[in-house]
Amino acid sequence: MGEQKFQAAASNASRVNINNLLNDLTLSSNPLEDVEEDEYILLLTPYLHAPPPHMASSSEPMDPFEPFGRELSKYHANLRHVPYIARNGMQEIHEQQMDHAGGVIVVICEPPPMQGVSSSQRLDLSKHQERFAGAVGRYLKDSDTPSILLTIEHDGTKEAKRFDEVLQLDDWDELEDCADRIYDR
Template structure:
């Protein structure tokens, strides 16, 4: 079964774990809200059990992130967001390489764990009209790209993931 098919058929008791980088809001965005909160909300319209965990790209994978990757305790599926948008990567510590390393660490943890090797893992790559770096994520079965992280773009990502475009 493909990654998309697995995500679309999550059991009601499974959690969809959403890892998003801590990035500044877009210039016209809501400064009082995590820029990826609309993605979590949109996903929850399709699957009720969402666990949204931001990550500090320079801090990398923490024990909290590792804990949420444990099947049976938390993760039934994992979505990792990498934001290679100029608004995000211009902030010290949010560099693309740090985010790529986080995404790879999540995938490595899932692949190497005896209890989680079958967890579907999906990558969302926000590019901001920059050169596509999808080749950096060839180990992910599904890489969905978007030019922006506006609420409407994030809703489209959610709808694509769950097949309701």
């Protein structure tokens, strides 16, 4: 009888420890959750020459990242969206914004194809976006600013080590629910 109580207690203790571990992992999976309300989250997105496939047929032109920004603002109202031109790399404006941000999300994606524009003319090539993300990651390395790398149809493993978290989306349709995935893991 005493042996059964001991086994039950040990089983409950291990369950509690596992539950605490899972709770700790869940809490630490969103590096932006501790960003204060008076601090802003900086959203850095690439300028794209062409809209993503799911927006190409839309009659109303819109920044492809605007719906994500709207959804993100439901969780953190103080949001700044600053696009970047990938080929130009990180600029002073990006550094200034990062210096004052409470958290940073950098988006890189596979740019949609565009007829009639050669790769030498494009400003949004993924290799340039990767360099931009790498520069942001290096810039944030010595700060305590939490960061997320968000990739869309892109393998961001090379840049991933420079960020607190990486969220990879397999296609553009997942972007709409991305804020929920960041905050409701």
